[in-house]
Amino acid sequence: MTAATVPAIELRGVSRWYGNVVAVNDVSFEVGPGITGLLGPNGAGKSTLLHMMAGLLRPSAGEVRILGEPAWRNPAIYRRVGLVPEREAVYGFLTGRELVELAARLHGLPDPAAAAARAIDLVEMGPHAARQAGGYSKGMKQRIKIAAALVHDPQVLVLDEPFNGADPRQRLHLMDLFRRMAAEGRTILYSSHILEEVERLADTVLVIVAGRLAASGDFRRIRALMTDRPHTFTVRSSDDRALAARLLAEPAIRGIAFEDGRLEVRSAELLAAARALPRAAREAGVTLFEVRPTDESLETVFSYLVHR
Template sequence: MSTLRLDSVSRWYGNVVAVNDVTMEVGQGITGLLGPNGAGKSTVLSIMAGLLSPSAGTATLDGHPLRQDTSVYRQIGLVPVQESVYDFLTARQLVRLNADLHKIPSAGAATDHALQLVDLVGAADRKISTFSKGMRQRVKMASALVHDPQVLLLDEPFNGMDPIQRHAMATLLADYATQGRTIVFSSHILEEVESLAGQIEVIVSGRHAASGDRTAIRRLMTDRPNQYRIRSSDNRRLAAALMAGASVRGVRLHGDRHLELEADDFGGFARIVPRVAREHDIRILELTPTDESLESIFGYLVSR
């Protein structure tokens, strides 16, 4: 298992601060790097890949600095967001080039295997200039995988892919994660992060805004009430009983269908609901958080 760590990392270009005092640690499994365009996600990934040196702070892989150490580079595969690849090469030639740069003894077999992983064997001898955007993403992925890295860094890897290609890529990443590899990918598509990533790191305006799974991140927002949708055998009586509790801020009744509720104290609310239902002989049919989607969390963090 490989662990990437950034300690108080900043990166600036002249007077422009791209990343400001970021500390995070990512290990085995899939980590989603979430943030709006221009937040600093690509800069963070470039520092993790060793392509950029921090202006301040340290970046390490298993304790080794991520700059100018070829032994570290051999453990990392990078899929950059940039479209710029050698268009005049075929897919096979591009992937083989990376295999040769890594001095892989069985470079030919490794090239074939990487192309097979991304389902490009049939197009392996076509020039990349003829490829669609989704196919370019796949050939970049094959190039990143050819040396069998323990760490995969992917910058917006699903751009330009159709639904079938997206599913295949997600399955590939999930398979690699089960092998104990460390995978970090950035995306502006919240559903992709939510469905794939066990860990989420949120970057907003170059700063590390939050860390954890989406539920843990939501729990950190102590200044924002938790919102729930509840269905029960008696919504009106339940609403009246819950409003008597100190942790409930407000309730909106939607007839016999359901009620919407805001609670300040998640722990207190979690304890009061079963007690109130039991005391008033009310059956809880549904209790669903309505603000724990990544879209809700992301919108809150960006607007703070």
């Protein structure tokens, strides 16, 4: 985002407390177009943040702005924002089509039936649209909620655990849908407890720990900045012991161990290790078969941040 660009979502010094319990503590960040994953352990404040961003909850301190406008007590933002709550917020006595058409009418769309049909097709719920929502599976309820949130073609989409109950094929379809929306310039912010999905889908992550923002950005860059955590590699070669002996002379190598017949190498710096390993192999006359980072995943980064 340039200096002249208004962030799609902006939080400035936001806190929220309930009596003596602080749920969110002085959180600031900006979110632009693309897909952003909101992560944190249970009770970290994720849902509280999402509710404040959706204008459903008033910050105790600070300010939440959506597309440059205040989120609290500003119904006009709902013309440009879609919300998918974690709860199964469906009227069981309505059919799926009626539920999405109701959302279209609430938004004042000129042709609610046509808008609902388009949104239902986006989430592949057409064959089930005539059934009462109370009889849907958890995954189907989730998809019809997403259709209701998309019916007015929002610029910003806020989702709380959107893949709950979805089977693997439905997850892949929803991921592809969100990617297409992001490619069109929309902003998608979603929470998930399935880190593998966030790693595959999100461009950036926001990590909330104990109500505070612990880290934000690309998780690989976050990992690179964790200088207090050595990088670990599993290495396979034609002669692991000869390679290990040569690596001990490399300043970048912080430790070496043999685990279950595999050579594990630890280094303080990722790039330094990437240079040291082939150099040591060449000088030792050893052939490298595999060099695999073992702690560069989003799951590892999340674990490091939560347990610091």
